[in-house]
Amino acid sequence: MHKGDLTGIEIINRLAEQVWRRDVKRLEDHRALDLIPATDGSGLAGVLMLDMRTGEPLMVRSRATLLATGGGPTMYRYHTPSGDKSCDGMAMALRAGLPLRDMEMVQFHPTGLLAGPDTRMTGTVLEEGLRGAGGYLLDSTGERFMFAYDKRGERATRDIVSRSIQDRIRKGFATPNGGVWIEMKHLGPDRVRREFKGMVERCADCGFDLAGGRVEVVPTAHYMMGGTVFDTDCTTPMPNLYAAGEDTGGVHGANRLGGNGVANSTVYGGIAGDVMGVRVKPAGAFPEPDSATIEAALARAMTPLGKPSGDLDGVRRRLYDVMWDDVGILRTAEGLARGAESLAALQVDLAGMGVADGDRRYNLTWMDRLNLESLILVSRAICAAAQAREDSRGAHFREDFPTASDLATSRYTVSRLQDDSVDVAMEPVSFTRVRPGETLLHEAAE
Ligand SMILES: Cc1cc2nc3c(=O)[nH]c(=O)nc-3n(C[C@H](O)[C@H](O)[C@H](O)COP(=O)(O)OP(=O)(O)OC[C@H]3O[C@@H](n4cnc5c(N)ncnc54)[C@H](O)[C@@H]3O)c2cc1C
Numbered sequence: 001m002h003k004g005d006l007t008g009i010e011i012i013n014r015l016a017e018q019v020w021r022r023d024v025k026r027l028e029d030h031r032a033l034d035l036i037p038a039t040d041g042s043g044l045a046g047v048l049m050l051d052m053r054t055g056e057p058l059m060v061r062s063r064a065t066l067l068a069t070g071g072g073p074t075m076y077r078y079h080t081p082s083g084d085k086s087c088d089g090m091a092m093a094l095r096a097g098l099p100l101r102d103m104e105m106v107q108f109h110p111t112g113l114l115a116g117p118d119t120r121m122t123g124t125v126l127e128e129g130l131r132g133a134g135g136y137l138l139d140s141t142g143e144r145f146m147f148a149y150d151k152r153g154e155r156a157t158r159d160i161v162s163r164s165i166q167d168r169i170r171k172g173f174a175t176p177n178g179g180v181w182i183e184m185k186h187l188g189p190d191r192v193r194r195e196f197k198g199m200v201e202r203c204a205d206c207g208f209d210l211a212g213g214r215v216e217v218v219p220t221a222h223y224m225m226g227g228t229v230f231d232t233d234c235t236t237p238m239p240n241l242y243a244a245g246e247d248t249g250g251v252h253g254a255n256r257l258g259g260n261g262v263a264n265s266t267v268y269g270g271i272a273g274d275v276m277g278v279r280v281k282p283a284g285a286f287p288e289p290d291s292a293t294i295e296a297a298l299a300r301a302m303t304p305l306g307k308p309s310g311d312l313d314g315v316r317r318r319l320y321d322v323m324w325d326d327v328g329i330l331r332t333a334e335g336l337a338r339g340a341e342s343l344a345a346l347q348v349d350l351a352g353m354g355v356a357d358g359d360r361r362y363n364l365t366w367m368d369r370l371n372l373e374s375l376i377l378v379s380r381a382i383c384a385a386a387q388a389r390e391d392s393r394g395a396h397f398r399e400d401f402p403t404a405s406d407l408a409t410s411r412y413t414v415s416r417l418q419d420d421s422v423d424v425a426m427e428p429v430s431f432t433r434v435r436p437g438e439t440l441l442h443e444a445a446e
Pocket residue numbers: 008030031032033068069070071080081082084085086088089125222223244245246247258259260261262263265
């Protein structure tokens with residue numbers, strides 16, 4: 001499926017039309033707060049939601065629930081997803097005791113627009129096709145540096161280009177705002193305007209000439225390969241809970257290819273719908289939700305209301321700095337230990353901050369505080385998994401362990417929240433299709 005560069009919007013619109021046409025009952029402007037297990041231990045009993053319009057909680061009881069809140073690494077200084085993506089699904093899964101896998105695998109897109117420090121346009125993605133078509137990446141001296149890192153130059157994979165840019169920046173060759181330049185004009189400005197209309201317009205909106213000049217770019221956090229452990233039929237270790245899309249881990253391994261994010265969420269979203277449709281009992285009693293978990297979830301969400309405010313924006317900026325500097329593209333044991341310490345301190349600081357305006361109706365400061373809580377918790381899981389994984393593979397790069405471990409005996413991380421500590425276990429990778437050393441079919445054909 002493809003429709004220009006608006007495929008995702010097209011999918012969303014068609015799905016929304018079908019929801020309306022079939023008169024599916026929906027809860028608009030409701031935010032999921034926590035997964036609530038059944039009292040009898042039989043699995044999930046439903047989800048505690050918040051009606052953001054009134055600020056009133058609502059316990060939605062269900063026989064089956066699909067976790068699909070879409071990840072989104074917005075805890076990094078530069079990021080592509082919009083701010084409403086706050087890793088709520090993964091945070092809910094952690095609090096419910098569910099295992100998350102591959103959390104260290106955060107994908108950075110090499111070319112985020114660097115429009116300056118005070119605009120949300122910074123971090124927004126400039127598409128891969130620019131490098132694919134032959135765009136140059138240049139450092140502050142105008143040198144085309146990528147061939148010093150990889151023989152494919154700018155066309156190397158996302159992880160390699162992101163690391164190379166970061167290294168170049170760190171070595172003191174950064175452009176005025178702290179990135180590198182992308183240059184397209186050698187391809188002919190008219191061709192660039194024709195083939196990359198959306199990108200040229202996006203840059204022009206911010207005052208930059210992509211077709212005939214240079215535009216500053218920086219790697220930007222784009223996608224989370226890690227997420228909830230799930231099976232290919234979208235079941236999770238918790239009965240009655242299904243998961244699909246960017247909330248899940250394991251679909252892309254250590255590196256996602258462009259285009260496979262939407263493919264993941266549409267394919268597994270479809271599978272989840274099919275499987276749930278067959279397995280969910282159409283009648284019978286709903287599982288009884290555990291009241292102690294509801295109480296705890298309500299206390300977590302409601303306690304800050306009416307309490308003296310803290311500097312939430314300051315917490316967000318510190319989170320950006322910690323994740324970018326210590327848990328970012330190039331990682332070391334020392335930096336990660338510092339990151340873990342800073343994240344623990346941030347969690348404590350946030351816990352002491354209220355939301356002075358106690359009016360629950362569309363209280364966006366309150367929503368922002370909830371966002372930060374999820375982001376800090378999931379950041380801790382990313383940091384802990386990155387500490388545990390002492391090798392480099394795909395998106396995860398440890399400068400102190402720069403090579404990949406032996407593939408045949410390789411392991412992946414599984415993180416769990418236990419007594420407010422993130423515990424990480426290493427599980428052996430099971431090779432079900434291509435075993436290490438085997439030749440892929442297309443290579444054999446070549
Ligand atoms: C800028 C950008 C460009 C991209 N380009 C591509 C591309 O070209 N090709 C590609 O394959 N992939 C691309 N991706 C990745 C792809 O868009 C995502 O992986 C995919 O949309 C994830 O789908 P999803 O259904 O899992 O989640 P989403 O599409 O993010 O949907 C999750 C929904 O859950 C809602 N939600 C979140 N938290 C809560 C909560 N607590 N309660 C209730 N609702 C909640 C969100 O508001 C959202 O509506 C891009 C991503 C970004 C950010």
